[in-house]
Amino acid sequence: MLRTNLTHVLSEAEHSKLLQENENVMICCGRMGPMCIPVYETMEELENEYKHVKFADMEFDIQDARVIRNLPECRTFQGLPFVVYYKNGKVVKATSSIQSREQITEILDQHFGKQ
Amino acid sequence: MESQNHFDVIVIGGGAAGLTAGIYLSRAKMKTLILNEGAIGGQMVLTHEIANYPGVESINGYELARNMKSQAQKFGCIIKSNLKITELDLNNEIKKVIVNNKDTFTAHSVIIATGGRSRTIGAIGENEFKGKGISYCATCDGDFFQDKEIIVVGGGNSALEEAVSLTKYASKVTIVHQFDHFQALQHYVEEAKAHPKIDFIMESKIIEFIGSEKLEKVKIQNQKSGDIIEMKIDGVFIFIGYVPNTERLEGIVDLNEWKEIIVDKNMATNIPGVFAAGDSIAKRYRQVTTAVADGTIAALSAAEYVNNLKKELILT
Numbered sequence: 001m002l003r004t005n006l007t008h009v010l011s012e013a014e015h016s017k018l019l020q021e022n023e024n025v026m027i028c029c030g031r032m033g034p035m036c037i038p039v040y041e042t043m044e045e046l047e048n049e050y051k052h053v054k055f056a057d058m059e060f061d062i063q064d065a066r067v068i069r070n071l072p073e074c075r076t077f078q079g080l081p082f083v084v085y086y087k088n089g090k091v092v093k094a095t096s097s098i099q100s101r102e103q104i105t106e107i108l109d110q111h112f113g114k115q
Numbered sequence: 116m117e118s119q120n121h122f123d124v125i126v127i128g129g130g131a132a133g134l135t136a137g138i139y140l141s142r143a144k145m146k147t148l149i150l151n152e153g154a155i156g157g158q159m160v161l162t163h164e165i166a167n168y169p170g171v172e173s174i175n176g177y178e179l180a181r182n183m184k185s186q187a188q189k190f191g192c193i194i195k196s197n198l199k200i201t202e203l204d205l206n207n208e209i210k211k212v213i214v215n216n217k218d219t220f221t222a223h224s225v226i227i228a229t230g231g232r233s234r235t236i237g238a239i240g241e242n243e244f245k246g247k248g249i250s251y252c253a254t255c256d257g258d259f260f261q262d263k264e265i266i267v268v269g270g271g272n273s274a275l276e277e278a279v280s281l282t283k284y285a286s287k288v289t290i291v292h293q294f295d296h297f298q299a300l301q302h303y304v305e306e307a308k309a310h311p312k313i314d315f316i317m318e319s320k321i322i323e324f325i326g327s328e329k330l331e332k333v334k335i336q337n338q339k340s341g342d343i344i345e346m347k348i349d350g351v352f353i354f355i356g357y358v359p360n361t362e363r364l365e366g367i368v369d370l371n372e373w374k375e376i377i378v379d380k381n382m383a384t385n386i387p388g389v390f391a392a393g394d395s396i397a398k399r400y401r402q403v404t405t406a407v408a409d410g411t412i413a414a415l416s417a418a419e420y421v422n423n424l425k426k427e428l429i430l431t
Contacts, residue, residue, distance in 0.1 A: 033255045034162065037177050038154035045197050076329040078259040078350060079246030096246025097256075101153070101197045 002057050003032055004040040006047075009058040015067045019089040022054035024112040026104075029058045029068040030081025035098040039081055042101045046108070053112050085111055121221045122148045122193075123421045124414075125212055128228035128360075129194060130157020131403045132393025134183035135410030136226050136417070141190035143418050148220060149187070150212060151196045156180025157230040158357070158394060159403055168403055179403070203367055205389050208424070223424050224388045224417040227364065227376060228410060231357035231394040231401070236268065240324030248330025248350050253277040256350075257284045263349035266291050266333065268321060274354035275303040281352065282312040289314045289346075291321060293338060321351065359395040371397045382413035388424075390417050 001008055009015050009027060019025055028043060030036030043055045058065050060080060068074065071091060074082050079097030085107060086092065092111045095103075124140050126133045129151030140147040154160065162176035171179070188194060195214075202213035210225045233251050235241055241249060250256040257280070265285045267278040270292035276299075278288050290307065295318050297304045307313050316335060322343070323334040332347045361374050369377045369385040375397035382390045392409035394401050 031255070032175070032177065033252070034160055034176065035252050035255045037156075037160050041154040042197060076247050078248055078329065079250050079252075079256045097250070 002030075002040070002059050004057050005044050006040060007054065007056040009056050010062070010064070012064045012067050015058070015064070018054060018056060019086055023088055024053040025056065025086040026053055026083065026108070027056045027058055027068065027086070028081045028083045029060050029065055031060050033080060035079065036081040038098060039083065039104070042099075042104055046101075046104065050108055050112070053108060087111055118221075120219060122146045123222060124148075124224045124226060124417045125150060125210065125220055125222040126226045126228055127200065127212070128152075128157065128230055128393065128395070129155040129184070129196060130228060130230040130393055131159050131180075131183065131406035132230070132410035132413070133157070133226070133228035134180070134187050135407045136228060136392060136414040137187035137192040137194070138183065138190060139411055139414035140418060141187060141192035143414075145418055145421060147192045148222070149192060149194045150198055150200065150214065150220065151194065152199055152229075152360075153197065155184050155194065155196055158232075159406075162403075165403060176403075200363060203363065205367060205386050208388070210388065223421045224390065226382075226410075226413045226417055227368070227384070227389065227391040227395060228393040228406075228413070229360040229364075229395045231359045233353070234355045234358050236321055236353060236355065238321050238323055240326070240330075244324050244326060244330040247328070248326060248348075249324065250350065250352050251354070253281050253352055256352075257281050260285050260350045262286045264347075265289070265350040265352060266321070266346075266348055267352045267354065268292070269354040269356070270294060270297040270299060271354065271356060272299045272303055275299040275307045277352060277354055278313055279303075279306050279310055282310060285312070285350075287314065288312055289316055289348075291316045291319055291335060293320050294318065324351070357394060357401065361395050373397070380412075381416040382409060383416060388417075388420050390420075 047055050073091050073094035077096035084094045123145040124147050126136045126149045129149050137149045159176045159180045166173045199215040204211040212220045261284045264287045266289045268291050318338045319335050321333045322336045325332045336343045359375050376391040378391050378396050390413040392413035393406040
Protein backbone atom coordinates (compact mmCIF):
# COMPACT_ATOMS: atom_id res chain seq x y z
CA MET A 1 0.00 0.00 0.00
CA LEU A 2 1.27 3.47 -0.85
CA ARG A 3 2.26 5.64 2.14
CA THR A 4 -0.01 8.58 1.44
CA ASN A 5 -3.06 10.10 3.11
CA LEU A 6 -5.13 9.60 -0.04
CA THR A 7 -7.87 7.00 -0.53
CA HIS A 8 -6.12 3.80 -1.64
CA VAL A 9 -7.57 1.79 -4.51
CA LEU A 10 -6.50 -1.78 -3.83
CA SER A 11 -8.45 -3.79 -6.42
CA GLU A 12 -10.37 -3.63 -9.68
CA ALA A 13 -13.59 -3.89 -7.68
CA GLU A 14 -12.67 -0.88 -5.55
CA HIS A 15 -11.73 1.00 -8.70
CA SER A 16 -15.18 0.32 -10.22
CA LYS A 17 -16.94 1.26 -7.00
CA LEU A 18 -15.02 4.53 -6.76
CA LEU A 19 -16.04 5.49 -10.30
CA GLN A 20 -19.66 4.51 -9.69
CA GLU A 21 -19.95 6.53 -6.50
CA ASN A 22 -18.12 9.69 -7.62
CA GLU A 23 -18.73 11.94 -10.59
CA ASN A 24 -15.20 13.41 -10.67
CA VAL A 25 -12.24 11.19 -9.86
CA MET A 26 -8.46 11.64 -10.07
CA ILE A 27 -6.31 8.53 -9.55
CA CYS A 28 -2.54 8.63 -9.35
CA CYS A 29 -1.06 5.22 -10.14
CA GLY A 30 2.58 5.04 -9.12
CA ARG A 31 5.21 4.00 -6.60
CA MET A 32 6.80 5.79 -3.63
CA GLY A 33 9.34 7.27 -6.04
CA PRO A 34 10.68 10.76 -6.68
CA MET A 35 8.42 11.55 -9.64
CA CYS A 36 5.29 10.23 -7.89
CA ILE A 37 5.63 11.64 -4.37
CA PRO A 38 5.26 15.31 -5.36
CA VAL A 39 2.03 14.42 -7.20
CA TYR A 40 0.58 12.61 -4.15
CA GLU A 41 1.48 15.59 -1.95
CA THR A 42 -0.20 18.02 -4.32
CA MET A 43 -3.31 15.82 -4.40
CA GLU A 44 -3.41 15.67 -0.60
CA GLU A 45 -3.40 19.46 -0.49
CA LEU A 46 -5.97 19.84 -3.25
CA GLU A 47 -8.44 17.54 -1.45
CA ASN A 48 -9.51 20.50 0.70
CA GLU A 49 -9.86 22.85 -2.25
CA TYR A 50 -11.63 20.53 -4.70
CA LYS A 51 -14.27 18.90 -2.54
CA HIS A 52 -16.24 17.87 -5.63
CA VAL A 53 -13.34 15.68 -6.78
CA LYS A 54 -12.41 12.31 -5.28
CA PHE A 55 -8.62 11.95 -5.05
CA ALA A 56 -7.12 8.45 -4.84
CA ASP A 57 -3.94 6.51 -5.46
CA MET A 58 -3.21 2.98 -6.70
CA GLU A 59 0.02 1.04 -6.44
CA PHE A 60 1.45 0.60 -9.93
CA ASP A 61 2.86 -2.88 -9.33
CA ILE A 62 -0.22 -4.68 -8.02
CA GLN A 63 -1.93 -6.95 -10.54
CA ASP A 64 -5.24 -5.08 -10.37
CA ALA A 65 -3.57 -1.83 -11.43
CA ARG A 66 -3.95 -3.18 -14.96
CA VAL A 67 -7.27 -1.26 -14.95
CA ILE A 68 -5.07 1.81 -15.29
CA ARG A 69 -1.91 0.41 -16.89
CA ASN A 70 -3.91 -1.11 -19.76
CA LEU A 71 -6.09 1.88 -20.53
CA PRO A 72 -5.82 2.91 -24.18
CA GLU A 73 -5.10 6.44 -22.97
CA CYS A 74 -1.96 5.13 -21.19
CA ARG A 75 -0.59 2.83 -23.86
CA THR A 76 2.22 5.19 -24.88
CA PHE A 77 3.17 6.13 -21.32
CA GLN A 78 6.76 5.42 -20.21
CA GLY A 79 7.03 7.53 -17.08
CA LEU A 80 5.58 7.24 -13.59
CA PRO A 81 3.12 8.15 -12.27
CA PHE A 82 0.21 7.44 -14.59
CA VAL A 83 -2.51 9.91 -13.57
CA VAL A 84 -6.03 9.38 -14.84
CA TYR A 85 -8.99 11.77 -14.54
CA TYR A 86 -12.50 10.30 -14.80
CA LYS A 87 -15.85 12.04 -15.22
CA ASN A 88 -18.96 9.90 -14.83
CA GLY A 89 -16.76 6.81 -15.11
CA LYS A 90 -15.14 7.86 -18.39
CA VAL A 91 -11.50 8.90 -18.86
CA VAL A 92 -11.33 12.58 -19.74
CA LYS A 93 -7.56 13.05 -19.36
CA ALA A 94 -4.45 11.01 -18.58
CA THR A 95 -0.88 12.19 -17.94
CA SER A 96 2.49 10.47 -17.61
CA SER A 97 5.39 11.48 -15.33
CA ILE A 98 5.57 14.26 -12.74
CA GLN A 99 3.14 17.16 -13.04
CA SER A 100 3.24 20.49 -11.21
CA ARG A 101 0.40 21.84 -9.09
CA GLU A 102 -0.36 24.33 -11.87
CA GLN A 103 -0.61 21.56 -14.47
CA ILE A 104 -2.87 19.49 -12.22
CA THR A 105 -5.20 22.35 -11.26
CA GLU A 106 -5.48 23.37 -14.91
CA ILE A 107 -6.77 19.89 -15.76
CA LEU A 108 -9.08 19.81 -12.72
CA ASP A 109 -10.54 23.23 -13.59
CA GLN A 110 -10.95 22.35 -17.24
CA HIS A 111 -12.68 19.01 -16.76
CA PHE A 112 -14.34 19.22 -13.35
CA GLY A 113 -14.71 22.99 -12.87
CA LYS A 114 -13.78 25.05 -9.86
CA GLN A 115 -15.73 24.46 -6.63
CA MET B 116 4.23 44.42 15.39
CA GLU B 117 1.93 41.49 16.25
CA SER B 118 -0.42 39.87 13.82
CA GLN B 119 -1.22 36.35 12.74
CA ASN B 120 0.70 36.84 9.51
CA HIS B 121 3.74 38.51 11.07
CA PHE B 122 6.77 36.35 11.84
CA ASP B 123 10.28 36.75 13.16
CA VAL B 124 11.62 34.91 10.13
CA ILE B 125 10.09 33.76 6.87
CA VAL B 126 11.94 30.96 5.11
CA ILE B 127 11.21 30.73 1.39
CA GLY B 128 11.68 27.13 0.30
CA GLY B 129 11.09 23.80 2.00
CA GLY B 130 14.06 21.67 0.92
CA ALA B 131 16.87 20.48 3.16
CA ALA B 132 18.21 24.03 3.74
CA GLY B 133 14.80 25.59 4.41
CA LEU B 134 13.61 22.82 6.72
CA THR B 135 16.87 22.90 8.68
CA ALA B 136 16.51 26.66 9.10
CA GLY B 137 12.92 26.05 10.26
CA ILE B 138 14.09 23.52 12.86
CA TYR B 139 16.82 25.78 14.27
CA LEU B 140 14.70 28.94 14.32
CA SER B 141 11.61 27.36 15.88
CA ARG B 142 13.69 25.62 18.49
CA ALA B 143 15.19 29.02 19.32
CA LYS B 144 11.59 30.25 19.89
CA MET B 145 11.57 32.39 16.76
CA LYS B 146 8.13 32.64 15.20
CA THR B 147 8.92 31.01 11.88
CA LEU B 148 7.03 30.43 8.65
CA ILE B 149 8.24 28.27 5.77
CA LEU B 150 6.63 29.13 2.44
CA ASN B 151 7.16 26.49 -0.19
CA GLU B 152 6.19 26.61 -3.84
CA GLY B 153 6.25 22.86 -4.53
CA ALA B 154 6.15 19.72 -2.48
CA ILE B 155 8.17 19.69 0.74
CA GLY B 156 11.68 18.27 0.46
CA GLY B 157 12.93 19.88 -2.74
CA GLN B 158 15.60 17.97 -4.63
CA MET B 159 15.97 15.64 -1.65
CA VAL B 160 12.75 13.77 -2.52
CA LEU B 161 14.15 13.08 -5.98
CA THR B 162 16.82 10.91 -4.41
CA HIS B 163 15.88 7.28 -4.09
CA GLU B 164 18.52 6.41 -1.53
CA ILE B 165 20.68 8.69 0.58
CA ALA B 166 23.57 6.66 1.96
CA ASN B 167 25.99 9.41 2.98
CA TYR B 168 23.94 11.41 5.51
CA PRO B 169 25.99 11.08 8.71
CA GLY B 170 24.35 8.97 11.37
CA VAL B 171 21.79 7.51 8.99
CA GLU B 172 23.06 4.42 7.18
CA SER B 173 20.53 4.58 4.36
CA ILE B 174 17.29 6.48 3.91
CA ASN B 175 14.89 7.33 1.13
CA GLY B 176 14.99 11.05 0.30
CA TYR B 177 11.25 11.32 0.87
CA GLU B 178 11.52 9.80 4.36
CA LEU B 179 14.33 12.18 5.33
CA ALA B 180 12.29 15.15 4.08
CA ARG B 181 9.24 13.96 6.03
CA ASN B 182 11.32 13.56 9.18
CA MET B 183 12.76 17.07 8.80
CA LYS B 184 9.29 18.51 8.20
CA SER B 185 7.78 16.87 11.27
CA GLN B 186 10.80 17.88 13.38
CA ALA B 187 10.33 21.53 12.34
CA GLN B 188 6.58 21.37 13.02
CA LYS B 189 7.21 19.78 16.42
CA PHE B 190 9.15 22.91 17.41
CA GLY B 191 6.26 25.13 16.25
CA CYS B 192 7.36 26.03 12.73
CA ILE B 193 4.44 26.80 10.42
CA ILE B 194 4.77 25.29 6.96
CA LYS B 195 2.65 26.33 3.99
CA SER B 196 3.22 24.39 0.75
CA ASN B 197 2.22 24.73 -2.88
CA LEU B 198 1.97 28.51 -2.72
CA LYS B 199 3.30 30.73 -5.45
CA ILE B 200 5.10 33.89 -4.33
CA THR B 201 3.85 36.81 -6.39
CA GLU B 202 5.55 39.75 -4.70
CA LEU B 203 8.65 40.25 -2.58
CA ASP B 204 9.52 43.45 -0.76
CA LEU B 205 12.78 42.86 1.09
CA ASN B 206 14.38 46.29 1.29
CA ASN B 207 12.55 47.65 4.32
CA GLU B 208 13.04 46.72 7.96
CA ILE B 209 9.78 44.78 7.79
CA LYS B 210 10.03 42.35 4.88
CA LYS B 211 6.86 41.54 2.95
CA VAL B 212 5.96 38.39 0.99
CA ILE B 213 2.70 38.14 -0.96
CA VAL B 214 1.48 34.79 -2.28
CA ASN B 215 -0.93 33.83 -5.05
CA ASN B 216 -4.01 33.53 -2.80
CA LYS B 217 -3.38 37.24 -1.91
CA ASP B 218 -2.21 36.46 1.64
CA THR B 219 0.51 38.84 2.81
CA PHE B 220 3.16 37.71 5.28
CA THR B 221 5.66 39.97 7.02
CA ALA B 222 8.84 39.31 8.98
CA HIS B 223 11.94 40.95 10.40
CA SER B 224 14.15 38.60 8.42
CA VAL B 225 13.88 36.37 5.36
CA ILE B 226 15.91 33.30 4.44
CA ILE B 227 15.84 32.41 0.75
CA ALA B 228 16.20 28.67 0.23
CA THR B 229 14.46 28.25 -3.10
CA GLY B 230 16.75 25.45 -4.28
CA GLY B 231 17.17 24.31 -7.84
CA ARG B 232 15.51 22.16 -10.46
CA SER B 233 16.67 19.71 -13.12
CA ARG B 234 18.03 21.45 -16.17
CA THR B 235 16.22 20.63 -19.38
CA ILE B 236 17.85 20.46 -22.81
CA GLY B 237 15.42 22.91 -24.37
CA ALA B 238 15.34 20.98 -27.65
CA ILE B 239 12.31 20.77 -29.92
CA GLY B 240 9.84 18.13 -28.68
CA GLU B 241 11.25 17.83 -25.14
CA ASN B 242 8.02 18.81 -23.39
CA GLU B 243 5.87 16.79 -25.78
CA PHE B 244 7.67 13.49 -25.07
CA LYS B 245 8.15 13.86 -21.30
CA GLY B 246 6.81 10.58 -19.89
CA LYS B 247 6.54 9.19 -23.41
CA GLY B 248 10.20 8.36 -23.92
CA ILE B 249 11.94 11.23 -22.12
CA SER B 250 12.70 10.82 -18.42
CA TYR B 251 14.67 12.61 -15.72
CA CYS B 252 14.59 9.70 -13.24
CA ALA B 253 16.29 6.35 -13.88
CA THR B 254 14.98 4.66 -10.75
CA CYS B 255 11.40 5.67 -11.62
CA ASP B 256 11.22 4.84 -15.29
CA GLY B 257 14.12 2.48 -16.03
CA ASP B 258 11.94 -0.62 -16.15
CA PHE B 259 9.85 0.79 -19.00
CA PHE B 260 12.93 0.31 -21.18
CA GLN B 261 13.59 -3.39 -20.72
CA ASP B 262 15.63 -4.63 -23.71
CA LYS B 263 15.31 -1.22 -25.41
CA GLU B 264 17.96 1.13 -26.73
CA ILE B 265 18.29 4.37 -24.84
CA ILE B 266 20.37 7.54 -24.63
CA VAL B 267 21.68 9.15 -21.45
CA VAL B 268 22.48 12.84 -21.82
CA GLY B 269 25.16 14.38 -19.59
CA GLY B 270 28.72 14.02 -18.41
CA GLY B 271 28.55 14.48 -14.65
CA ASN B 272 28.38 11.97 -11.80
CA SER B 273 24.61 11.47 -12.08
CA ALA B 274 24.69 10.85 -15.83
CA LEU B 275 27.44 8.25 -15.71
CA GLU B 276 26.19 6.52 -12.57
CA GLU B 277 22.65 6.31 -13.95
CA ALA B 278 23.89 5.15 -17.37
CA VAL B 279 25.52 2.17 -15.70
CA SER B 280 22.44 1.51 -13.57
CA LEU B 281 20.17 1.63 -16.66
CA THR B 282 22.14 -1.22 -18.28
CA LYS B 283 20.13 -3.49 -15.91
CA TYR B 284 17.17 -2.85 -18.21
CA ALA B 285 18.32 -1.48 -21.55
CA SER B 286 20.00 -3.54 -24.26
CA LYS B 287 22.19 -0.59 -25.20
CA VAL B 288 22.96 2.78 -23.59
CA THR B 289 24.51 5.62 -25.58
CA ILE B 290 25.90 8.52 -23.57
CA VAL B 291 25.60 11.83 -25.43
CA HIS B 292 27.77 14.59 -23.98
CA GLN B 293 28.47 18.08 -25.22
CA PHE B 294 32.17 18.17 -24.32
CA ASP B 295 35.17 15.98 -25.26
CA HIS B 296 35.69 14.98 -21.62
CA PHE B 297 33.53 14.13 -18.60
CA GLN B 298 33.07 16.16 -15.43
CA ALA B 299 32.27 13.02 -13.43
CA LEU B 300 34.64 11.48 -10.91
CA GLN B 301 37.17 9.14 -12.48
CA HIS B 302 35.70 5.91 -11.08
CA TYR B 303 32.29 6.67 -12.64
CA VAL B 304 33.99 7.34 -16.00
CA GLU B 305 36.04 4.16 -15.83
CA GLU B 306 33.02 2.04 -14.91
CA ALA B 307 30.97 3.45 -17.82
CA LYS B 308 33.83 3.10 -20.31
CA ALA B 309 34.43 -0.51 -19.32
CA HIS B 310 30.77 -1.48 -19.67
CA PRO B 311 30.03 -3.56 -22.79
CA LYS B 312 26.52 -2.12 -23.20
CA ILE B 313 27.62 1.53 -23.13
CA ASP B 314 28.64 3.62 -26.16
CA PHE B 315 29.58 7.30 -26.32
CA ILE B 316 28.82 10.19 -28.64
CA MET B 317 31.02 13.07 -27.50
CA GLU B 318 30.98 16.79 -28.34
CA SER B 319 27.36 16.47 -29.41
CA LYS B 320 23.92 17.69 -28.41
CA ILE B 321 20.38 16.48 -29.02
CA ILE B 322 18.64 19.21 -30.99
CA GLU B 323 15.27 17.56 -31.67
CA PHE B 324 13.06 14.79 -30.31
CA ILE B 325 10.88 13.14 -32.95
CA GLY B 326 7.94 10.72 -32.77
CA SER B 327 4.21 10.40 -33.21
CA GLU B 328 2.56 9.12 -30.03
CA LYS B 329 5.87 8.46 -28.29
CA LEU B 330 9.54 9.16 -28.83
CA GLU B 331 10.96 7.32 -31.85
CA LYS B 332 14.17 9.11 -32.81
CA VAL B 333 16.41 12.07 -32.06
CA LYS B 334 18.53 14.47 -34.08
CA ILE B 335 22.06 14.83 -32.70
CA GLN B 336 24.38 17.63 -33.75
CA ASN B 337 28.15 17.47 -33.47
CA GLN B 338 29.32 20.66 -31.78
CA LYS B 339 32.58 20.83 -33.76
CA SER B 340 31.57 19.95 -37.30
CA GLY B 341 27.90 20.96 -37.12
CA ASP B 342 26.97 17.61 -38.72
CA ILE B 343 23.53 16.29 -37.78
CA ILE B 344 22.67 12.60 -37.49
CA GLU B 345 19.28 10.99 -36.88
CA MET B 346 19.20 8.12 -34.43
CA LYS B 347 16.34 5.69 -33.77
CA ILE B 348 15.87 5.43 -30.02
CA ASP B 349 13.32 4.14 -27.50
CA GLY B 350 14.11 6.47 -24.63
CA VAL B 351 16.26 9.38 -23.46
CA PHE B 352 17.28 10.02 -19.85
CA ILE B 353 18.49 13.55 -19.14
CA PHE B 354 20.97 14.33 -16.33
CA ILE B 355 22.56 17.69 -17.12
CA GLY B 356 22.60 19.31 -13.73
CA TYR B 357 20.47 21.88 -12.00
CA VAL B 358 19.49 25.51 -12.37
CA PRO B 359 18.85 27.70 -9.33
CA ASN B 360 15.27 28.83 -8.70
CA THR B 361 16.12 32.51 -8.56
CA GLU B 362 14.21 34.05 -11.48
CA ARG B 363 11.99 36.05 -9.14
CA LEU B 364 15.01 37.40 -7.26
CA GLU B 365 16.66 39.13 -10.20
CA GLY B 366 17.03 42.81 -9.41
CA ILE B 367 16.16 42.15 -5.77
CA VAL B 368 19.25 40.40 -4.37
CA ASP B 369 22.72 40.17 -5.91
CA LEU B 370 23.12 37.15 -8.20
CA ASN B 371 26.23 35.95 -10.02
CA GLU B 372 26.47 35.20 -13.76
CA TRP B 373 24.89 31.76 -13.20
CA LYS B 374 21.95 33.38 -11.40
CA GLU B 375 23.07 31.98 -8.04
CA ILE B 376 22.62 34.12 -4.92
CA ILE B 377 25.82 35.69 -3.64
CA VAL B 378 26.24 35.25 0.12
CA ASP B 379 29.00 35.80 2.65
CA LYS B 380 30.23 33.24 5.21
CA ASN B 381 27.19 34.00 7.41
CA MET B 382 24.85 33.32 4.48
CA ALA B 383 24.00 37.03 4.36
CA THR B 384 22.97 38.55 1.03
CA ASN B 385 23.52 42.18 0.05
CA ILE B 386 20.25 43.15 1.80
CA PRO B 387 20.30 43.56 5.61
CA GLY B 388 18.16 40.87 7.23
CA VAL B 389 18.00 38.73 4.11
CA PHE B 390 19.94 35.47 4.13
CA ALA B 391 20.15 32.59 1.67
CA ALA B 392 20.98 28.90 1.88
CA GLY B 393 21.05 25.66 -0.08
CA ASP B 394 21.20 24.96 -3.82
CA SER B 395 20.20 28.48 -4.85
CA ILE B 396 23.40 30.08 -3.51
CA ALA B 397 26.76 30.37 -5.26
CA LYS B 398 28.85 27.41 -4.15
CA ARG B 399 30.65 24.41 -5.56
CA TYR B 400 29.17 21.39 -3.81
CA ARG B 401 25.44 20.66 -3.69
CA GLN B 402 24.63 17.87 -1.26
CA VAL B 403 21.93 17.34 1.38
CA THR B 404 24.64 17.75 4.01
CA THR B 405 25.86 21.07 2.58
CA ALA B 406 22.27 22.34 2.35
CA VAL B 407 21.73 21.39 5.99
CA ALA B 408 24.91 23.25 6.96
CA ASP B 409 23.86 26.34 4.96
CA GLY B 410 20.40 26.25 6.55
CA THR B 411 21.93 26.07 10.04
CA ILE B 412 24.24 29.05 9.44
CA ALA B 413 21.46 31.10 7.82
CA ALA B 414 19.12 30.36 10.76
CA LEU B 415 21.69 31.32 13.38
CA SER B 416 22.53 34.50 11.47
CA ALA B 417 18.86 35.41 11.03
CA ALA B 418 18.16 34.76 14.71
CA GLU B 419 21.04 37.02 15.73
CA TYR B 420 19.82 39.72 13.34
CA VAL B 421 16.27 39.57 14.72
CA ASN B 422 17.43 39.57 18.34
CA ASN B 423 19.62 42.63 17.72
CA LEU B 424 16.76 44.35 15.97
CA LYS B 425 14.42 43.69 18.90
CA LYS B 426 17.04 44.94 21.38
CA GLU B 427 17.39 48.16 19.39
CA LEU B 428 13.63 48.60 19.39
CA ILE B 429 13.51 48.21 23.18
CA LEU B 430 16.35 50.69 23.68
CA THR B 431 14.74 53.28 21.47
